[in-house]
Amino acid sequence: MLKYQHIADALEKYIEEHELQQGDKLPVLQDLMNQFGVSKSTVTKALELLETKGVIFQVRGSGIFVRRHKRKGYISLLSTKGFKKILEDFQITSKVIELDIRKPTTEAALNLNVGLDEDVYYVKRIRYIHGQSLCLEESYFNKSVITYLNNEIINESIFHYITEGLGLNVGFTDMFLHVDKLTEEEADYLGLEKGDPKLYVESIFHLTNGQPFDFSKVTYNYVQSQFFVQAVL
Amino acid sequence: MLKYQHIADALEKYIEEHELQQGDKLPVLQDLMNQFGVSKSTVTKALELLETKGVIFQVRGSGIFVRRHKRKGYISLLSTKGFKKILEDFQITSKVIELDIRKPTTEAALNLNVGLDEDVYYVKRIRYIHGQSLCLEESYFNKSVITYLNNEIINESIFHYITEGLGLNVGFTDMFLHVDKLTEEEADYLGLEKGDPKLYVESIFHLTNGQPFDFSKVTYNYVQSQFFVQAVL
Known part of the structure; x- marks a missing residue:
C-alpha cells in the first residue's frame, strides 16, 4: 500500500470512529500535511482517492467535507x-x-x-x-x-x-x-x-x-x- | 470546464469514434502531452478522471489501456x-x-x-x-x-x-x-x-x-x- 493510500485509510477510519456526518468539515490541507508529516501532493492524492470513493467532497475555496448518507443497513x-x-x-x-x-x-x-x-x-x-x-x-x-x-x-x-x-x-x-x-x-x-x-x-x-x-x-x-x-x- | 476535463472528453470521444476495445493501448504520456500541448500534470489529471469513470486503466510501467465492456444495450x-x-x-x-x-x-x-x-x-x-x-x-x-x-x-x-x-x-x-x-x-x-x-x-x-x-x-x-x-x- 502506498503512503497516500495509508493516509486515505486513516482519514476514513477517523470519520467512521468519530461518527462524523455529511457536511462536517475536515481539517484544512496544511493541517493534514502537518498531522501526517507528508507533502502537499501526497495529501492531495489521498483526498482525491477519498473523493472518488464517496467519503468526502471538496469545495474549492471553502474546504473538505464529510460525505455520508443517512440510511443504515444498505x-x-x-x-x-x-x-x-x-x-x-x-x-x-x-x-x-x-x-x-x-x-x-x-x-x-x-x-x-x-x-x-x-x-x-x-x-x-x-x-x-x-x-x-x-x-x-x-x-x-x-x-x-x-x-x-x-x-x-x-x-x-x-x-x-x-x-x-x-x-x-x-x-x-x-x-x-x-x-x-x-x-x-x-x-x-x-x-x-x-x-x-x-x-x-x-x-x-x-x-x-x-x-x-x-x-x-x-x-x-x-x-x-x-x-x-x-x-x- | 477545465482544461483537463476537455482533454478527458477528447480522449473518450476518440476511443468511442475509433471503437477501441478493452486492452487496446493508448499513446504514452509524452505523446499525449505533445498532442494536446499541455503539461504532464494536466494529462495526468485527465487520465485519472478517465480511470475513475471506467474508460481506461493504467498499468504502471506498461501503459494506458482502454477499458470497455463487451455488452451492448446496457x-x-x-x-x-x-x-x-x-x-x-x-x-x-x-x-x-x-x-x-x-x-x-x-x-x-x-x-x-x-x-x-x-x-x-x-x-x-x-x-x-x-x-x-x-x-x-x-x-x-x-x-x-x-x-x-x-x-x-x-x-x-x-x-x-x-x-x-x-x-x-x-x-x-x-x-x-x-x-x-x-x-x-x-x-x-x-x-x-x-x-x-x-x-x-x-x-x-x-x-x-x-x-x-x-x-x-x-x-x-x-x-x-x-x-x-x-x-x-
Missing part, C-alpha cells in the same frame, strides 16, 4: 472490500454447496478470457444475513491466476486471500445488473417462491493489469437486499 | 449525463403526467434538506425506450435552487438545463436501490402486471457545494432495463 454496490468486510456490522454466514475444478462454460470462458479446455475453480454458495438467505452465488475463477482454493478460504474471505495470500492486485470490476423473476431452483435455495423478484448481478473482476480472474453470478433475495451507490459526477 | 447506472445523453443511441421519449409547484412530502423534505413549508417543483413522468415503457419517475426539485421549470425543459434534458441554463455545478449523487413487486398503479403506468418485479431507485443529486437539489424516485420496467456499473477497486 450494502455498498461498489465496495472494494468483499462481502465479509462490507458486512462486518451485519451477521454474515455462508454455506458452500459446490467447490471443484472443472472446464468453464462457454459464458464463463468468454468472460474470463480463457479457453474452453482450461481449468477454472467453480464455487457455488449461499450467503446468509442474520440467518436469512441473502444471495445465491456462482463463481468461476481462472485457475492459472487463482491457483488454489479450499473450503476454509471460501468461508473466510476469498478477497482477503487473493490480495494478502496470493499477493495479487485487484484492479477493477464490470458489473451487469438485471431484475427478473426467480426460477424454481433459485427460489428453493433462497426460501422464496418461484416468480418472486430477484436482482441478478454478473461481475467480472480484473487484476490491475486488466486480466479477468473472477466471473460471478449472484442472485439476491429481494426481501433482504438494499444497496447504495455513491457517484461522483 | 444503461450506465453512474453516468453523469442524464438519460437523454446516455440513451442517445436508443430512441427515448417521455410523457409528463404531472408538473407543479407544491410543498414537499416529509420524505422529500428530509432528502432535500428543506422545510415542509418551502416550495418544490414536482415532476412525474414516464420514459419510453423504443416505444416501450422504461420507467416511472417522480422528482422533487428544491425551488430555491431550480428556480424555474416547464414542460419543454423537462421534455428536453433537465440536466442540460441545470448545468448550461442555470449554470449550476452538479457534484455527486447518492443512490439507493431496492428490488420489489409492482403496485397496481405502477403496473398500470408501465404496462405490466401487479406483483411483477421492479427495480426501484432513489437518487439524491447534490451540487458541488454539497447542497441536495433533486430527490428522484424511479421505478424501472424489469423487462426493458439492464444496467452496468464500472467500479475501480
Whole structure:
C-alpha cells in the first residue's frame, strides 16, 4: 500500500470512529500535511482517492467535507472490500454447496478470457444475513491466476486471500445488473417462491493489469437486499 | 470546464469514434502531452478522471489501456449525463403526467434538506425506450435552487438545463436501490402486471457545494432495463 493510500485509510477510519456526518468539515490541507508529516501532493492524492470513493467532497475555496448518507443497513454496490468486510456490522454466514475444478462454460470462458479446455475453480454458495438467505452465488475463477482454493478460504474471505495470500492486485470490476423473476431452483435455495423478484448481478473482476480472474453470478433475495451507490459526477 | 476535463472528453470521444476495445493501448504520456500541448500534470489529471469513470486503466510501467465492456444495450447506472445523453443511441421519449409547484412530502423534505413549508417543483413522468415503457419517475426539485421549470425543459434534458441554463455545478449523487413487486398503479403506468418485479431507485443529486437539489424516485420496467456499473477497486 502506498503512503497516500495509508493516509486515505486513516482519514476514513477517523470519520467512521468519530461518527462524523455529511457536511462536517475536515481539517484544512496544511493541517493534514502537518498531522501526517507528508507533502502537499501526497495529501492531495489521498483526498482525491477519498473523493472518488464517496467519503468526502471538496469545495474549492471553502474546504473538505464529510460525505455520508443517512440510511443504515444498505450494502455498498461498489465496495472494494468483499462481502465479509462490507458486512462486518451485519451477521454474515455462508454455506458452500459446490467447490471443484472443472472446464468453464462457454459464458464463463468468454468472460474470463480463457479457453474452453482450461481449468477454472467453480464455487457455488449461499450467503446468509442474520440467518436469512441473502444471495445465491456462482463463481468461476481462472485457475492459472487463482491457483488454489479450499473450503476454509471460501468461508473466510476469498478477497482477503487473493490480495494478502496470493499477493495479487485487484484492479477493477464490470458489473451487469438485471431484475427478473426467480426460477424454481433459485427460489428453493433462497426460501422464496418461484416468480418472486430477484436482482441478478454478473461481475467480472480484473487484476490491475486488466486480466479477468473472477466471473460471478449472484442472485439476491429481494426481501433482504438494499444497496447504495455513491457517484461522483 | 477545465482544461483537463476537455482533454478527458477528447480522449473518450476518440476511443468511442475509433471503437477501441478493452486492452487496446493508448499513446504514452509524452505523446499525449505533445498532442494536446499541455503539461504532464494536466494529462495526468485527465487520465485519472478517465480511470475513475471506467474508460481506461493504467498499468504502471506498461501503459494506458482502454477499458470497455463487451455488452451492448446496457444503461450506465453512474453516468453523469442524464438519460437523454446516455440513451442517445436508443430512441427515448417521455410523457409528463404531472408538473407543479407544491410543498414537499416529509420524505422529500428530509432528502432535500428543506422545510415542509418551502416550495418544490414536482415532476412525474414516464420514459419510453423504443416505444416501450422504461420507467416511472417522480422528482422533487428544491425551488430555491431550480428556480424555474416547464414542460419543454423537462421534455428536453433537465440536466442540460441545470448545468448550461442555470449554470449550476452538479457534484455527486447518492443512490439507493431496492428490488420489489409492482403496485397496481405502477403496473398500470408501465404496462405490466401487479406483483411483477421492479427495480426501484432513489437518487439524491447534490451540487458541488454539497447542497441536495433533486430527490428522484424511479421505478424501472424489469423487462426493458439492464444496467452496468464500472467500479475501480
